Amino acid sequence: MTPRTSAQGRSTAIEAATTSVEDYAKTIYGLAEWDGASVTASALARTLGVSNPSVSLMMRKMADLGLVEHRPYAPIALTPAGRQLALAMVRRHRLIETWLVRELGYGWEEVHEEAERLEHAVSETFVDRLDVRLGHPRVDPHGDPIPGPDLQLDYPETLLLCRVPAAMKVRLEQVDDAVPDALSALDTHRVPIGAQVTVQATDRGAVVLTPLTPGGQDSPGAPPTQDDQSAAAGSIRLAHEVAHAMRVSVVR
Amino acid sequence: MTPRTSAQGRSTAIEAATTSVEDYAKTIYGLAEWDGASVTASALARTLGVSNPSVSLMMRKMADLGLVEHRPYAPIALTPAGRQLALAMVRRHRLIETWLVRELGYGWEEVHEEAERLEHAVSETFVDRLDVRLGHPRVDPHGDPIPGPDLQLDYPETLLLCRVPAAMKVRLEQVDDAVPDALSALDTHRVPIGAQVTVQATDRGAVVLTPLTPGGQDSPGAPPTQDDQSAAAGSIRLAHEVAHAMRVSVVR
DNA sequence: AGTATGATTTAGGCACACCTAAAACTGCAA
């Protein structure tokens, strides 16, 4: 896609961002935020579904544009300008997802792919009007916080579920919408965002938990599924990968 | 942009359409429909804002894809497959415009640009859900008919305003949203789509007309503007270019 | 017919964003 035409002049480099540049910026930001580790070229390549050389080349380009800090063979970090761009994309993405769920009847597992395309096509004006129409939502359907018009973002204090010690009571705050297994696990066991659960046991990243709050509100659908090999009724086992796709806050 | 990922398999070539191919198809269709003339390479180039050689090359590509019929130096026509693609894009475009006006508070002069980008980013699913949400609208904010899910399209019998003979009573059916002067002229003189007017005189494509129906309903805004050099109160002069951007149906 | 004029196509290039294969670097481990 050609460089973005839209909007009114702000940071030059951000104006010239292509679809690819926007996705790289957003992905770097996302990786760094989700689990605080430093971002490597190969992690970026894996997440974006491109080859390592492509990342290398793009990093040079984005360094030239002043969007990333990157000395060869070192980890990758966004510059302040890069973070601005990333936050702008995150805002678009999450507002669009919220709108798709609230007004077009999308399921929370469908919206990510659609938003991934739309985020590059909408104007700044569009985003602002959508924000107003939705009443300035603070989180998206997956619990991810939405940056305000000023791109400010306040995170709740959260941990990766796969790192929570056993016997702790936590509240489900966010799910990674790019991990379908995580979304379907929560759907299956009727654990919505905001539900409280107790971590019964942990096993090298995998966790077993029991719902506390809404848990099994028996909405019309499948009967209390007991598919997993979990013995205790209401006991839920999540694989490491799935537990890595959820963030929780500590209760009490 | 890379080839379209979305949707379920239909006509292979249509699946593989890029943003550019989609725009070419839509534009060829639009030119042919608006004033029934045959589509030339340079008209296409002018409308799309690209050079003639670009059109030449693209026509070879689209001929190979089976989307257009084009022998060198001859006029350009869509194949049935090309028409399918064009109609699908027209449907997207017009539904999106309708939604932007109805639900996001856009003015009818703002929507075209936004839709021009969004139409390439939305999925088939999205379009269908939007259609349902809007209640299957039959025309967009500019009076252009919207193809149904089956891509069927029924046009009202209309003429280009610039070709209407004098002393005829007509109803304004469509405005070309890509001609800002036409939209602002109608805004200024408070002539909405559906209004009836009499063509007082014609002058080599330019027309002078008098509103009949809603005409000057004095909505809160500027006072009955008499900016033009038109003498009679309520008499409106439209330049050829502007009159070419409107289609009307004959009344009675 | 003979030629000028404009429309159209061909030739040659550029920018982006990818890819595979080959080289270069790093850091850990024998």
Add this chain to the structure above:
DNA sequence: TTGCAGTTTTAGGTGTGCCTAAATCATACT
């Protein structure tokens, strides 16, 4: 400390879509 395995970068190449400049073609006018 030396080697080697994995990571990262360089080299070389593809597909799209666009451009300018230089042919070509079609035809309308003398």
